[in-house]
Amino acid sequence: MTAAALTPGAGARRDGAARARLRFRRRAADAALWSACAAALALVVAPVVWIVADVASRSLVHWHWSLLTRTTVGQGGGLANAIVGTLVIVAGVAVVAGTAGIGGGIYLAEYASERGGSLLRGASEVLAGVPSIVLGYLGYITLVVALHWQFSLGAALIVLSLMVVPYVVKATEVALRQVPASYREGAAALGMRSGYALRKVVIRPALPGIATGLIVAMAIALGETAPLLYTAGWSDHFPTLHLTHSPLGYLTYVTYVFYNEPYASSHQLSHLAALLLIVLVLILIVASRLLVAATQRHAADRT
Amino acid sequence: MTHSLAAARTDGGNSRRAGAQIPGSRSRHPDLLSPASTRAGVAAAPPALPPVLKTRDATMGFGLKTVLSSVTLEFRRGTINAIIGPTGCGKSTLLRAFNRMNDRSPTFWRRGSVEFEGCDVSAGTPDPLELRRRVGMVFQRPNPFPMSIRDNVVAGVRAHRLAPRRELAAVAERHLRQVGLWDAVADRLDDSPFRLSGGQQQLLCLARALAVEPDVLLLDEPTSSLDPATTEIVEALLRTLTPRLTLVLVTHNLAQAGRVAGTTAFLYDGRLVEAGETRQILAAPREPETVSYVTGRIG
Ligand SMILES: Nc1ncnc2c1ncn2[C@@H]1O[C@H](COP(=O)(O)OP(=O)(O)OP(=O)(O)O)[C@@H](O)[C@H]1O
Ligand SMILES: [Mg+2]
DSSP: OOOHHHHHHHHEEEEEHHHHHHHHHHHHHHHHHHHHHHHHHHHHHHHHHHHHHHHHHHHHTTTTTHHHHHOOTTEOOSSHHHHHHHHHHHHHHHHHHHHHHHHHIIIIIIIHHHHHHHHHHHHHHHHHHHHHHHHHHHHHIIIIIITOOOOOOOHHHHHHHHHHHHHHHHHHHHHHHHHHHHHHHHHHHEEEEHHHHHHIHHHHHHHHHHHHHHHHHHHHHHOOOOHHHHHHHOSSSSOOOOSSOOOOHHHHHHHHHGGGOOOOHHHHHHHHHHHHHHHHHHHHHHHHHHHHHHHHHGGOOOO | TTSOOOOOTTTTTOOOOOOGOOTTTTTOGGGGOOOHHHHHHHHGOOHHHHEEEEEEEEEEEEEEEEEEEEEEEEEEOEEEEEEEOSSSSHHHHHHHHHOOOOSSSEEEEEEEEEEETTEEGSSSOOOOOHHHHHEEOOOOSSSOOOOOOOHHHHHHHHHHOOOGGHHHHHHHHHHHTTTTTTHHGGGGSOGOOOOHHHHHHHHHHHHHHHHHHOEEEEEEEEEEEEHHHHHHHHHHHHHHTTSSSSEEESSSSSHHHHEEEEEEEEEEEEEEEEEEEEEHHHHHHOSSSHHHHHTTOOO
16 A cells, blocks of 8 residues: 555546556557558558559550450460460360369368378379479470470460369368368268268358369469460460360460560560450459359358 | 166166067077066056167277167157266267267277167168168257258258159248248248257258158257257157157256156166166166266266
C-alpha cells in the first residue's frame, strides 16, 4: 500500500497516466503491424500493377483488332496463329496432364500401398524439380530427333505435361486426403463400393482443390517458353492439330524471340503477346474461383 | 427370462441366462446346457425366433491389441438392444463387427464367429456390400454427404439400384416423412444439408440409412451430440422402427437404454460381463462390475 493508493485523486491520476501510456503503446504496436502488412501488400501488388500497366501501355498504343485476327507474317502481321497455338497447347496439357495427374493423385490417396505410394510420390517430386529447359532438351533429343517427330504438338504436349503433372498429382492427393473420413465411413456403411463412393461422395468436396491444381498446371504451361522452343518450334500458320511433324506458334515465343528482333513491328507483337498472356492467366484464375464457388454449393462449412 | 433377447456367456462360461441356448452350440458349449439353466427357462419360453445377429466366442482386436475377448451374445429379430459400458471397452468395435466396418482397418483381426441371419458375416453371403445394406449404421456425429438433402436420402438407394430414377423423389419423401423431417425440409430439398441443425442432420442420416430398407440398424451413440428434446424425438422414432427392424444401440446414457432398449449388454474392458433384460441390468445387476457401472462408480 502506497500513499497513492490511499489518496484516491492522486491514484486515479496516476492510473490515468499509466493507462494513457499503455493505450499509446498499443496503438503504436497496432500501427506498426498495420503498416508492415500494408508494406508487404504493396510489395506484392505494386509490381503486378506496374507490369500490367507497362505492358498494357506499350502494347495498346498500336492496338488494332487485326492483330488478333491475322496470322504472323515474318516479323509483323498478327498473333492469331500464336493465340490459337497457345490455347491448343494449354487445352492439350489440361487433358493429358489432367488425366494422368488426377489418376495418379487418386491412386496415391486411395489405393497406393506404402511402398508404391512413396515411390510414385518421390518420382513426382523429382520430376517437379527438373528444370524445364532440361525437360525440353530431353524431349528434343528423344521425341523430335530420335523418333523423327520433328517440331510438333505431340512433343510439346508430352514435355509440358511431364513438367506440370506433379502439380496435379499433388493437388489431387492433398484434396482427397482432406475429405473428412466421416464421408468415407458413411458411404461404406451404406454398402457403397469404394470406387462408387469415391465418384459420388468423396471426390465432390475435393473438386475445388483438384481444379485449382489443374488450373495452376495450365497457367504454368501457358507461360512456358524453353521447353516449347525445343519441341514445338514455331510456325506462321494456324496449328494443324497433327501430333507429329506439326510445328506451331505460341505467345511466349513471340514475347521472347520477337523482342530480340530489331524491328518496331516485332516489338509491338512481343508486347501484345505479353499482355495476352497476362489476360489469359487472369481468365484462368477467375475461372478457378468460379469453379470453386460453384462446387462449394453443398460443401460442409465444418471440415 | 428366456424370451430375453440377448444371451451372454461370461468368461468362465458360467452363464446365468436360461435364454442362452444357442442352436447347434451344444457340443461346443456344454456348460450352457447345465441342468439348472435348462430347467430355469425353457418351459416358459415362447418359441424363440432364431437370432438375427449373433456372436460366439468372438475375440477381436487391432494389431497386437485385443479389444474384445470371447464375447457370446445374440440379438433377436424386431428388438431394441443396448450395449453399454465405460469408454474404450469395445462397444463400437463390437457394433462394427456386425457390418464389417472394422475390416476397413488393415490391422483388424477376429476369432470366433459373428453371424447375421445364421451366416458368418465374413463368409461372403451376403457379400460385404449387401451385408452393409441390410445391416445399416448411424454414427455418433451426423455425417450427411456433401450433396443436396434429397440426394442424401437416396444415396444408398442409388448405389444399390433399389428404385428407378423416377421413383427416387417419392422414396426420399417417404423416408423423410418416416423420420419426421419432411415438413422441415420439404421446401429446401435441393439445399445443402449442412444448414440443417445437428439434430435434423442426424435425422437425415437416419432417413438415409432407412431408405435402403435394412433389416438391422446399428446405432453408435446416435444422440450423444443432440440436445434432450431432439434425443427424445430420435428415441421415439427408434421405437417406431420395431418390430420391422432390429436395433442395436450403443449408448453412454443408461436412462436412454432404460427408455428404449428391451435388452442391455454390459461390456467391461473387452469382456461381456452381463446381458439380459434392460430392467434387470439397470435395477438388479448380478455382476459386481455391472453394479459399479450402473451406480456410477466406474466409467
Ligand atoms: N482402428 C483401430 N485401430 C486400433 N485400435 C483401435 C481401433 N479402433 C478402436 N481401437 C481400440 O479399441 C479399443 C476399443 O475401442 P472402441 O471404439 O470399441 O471403444 P468404445 O467402447 O466404443 O469407446 P467409446 O465409448 O469411447 O466410444 C480402444 O482401446 C481403441 O483404442
Ligand atoms: Mg465408441
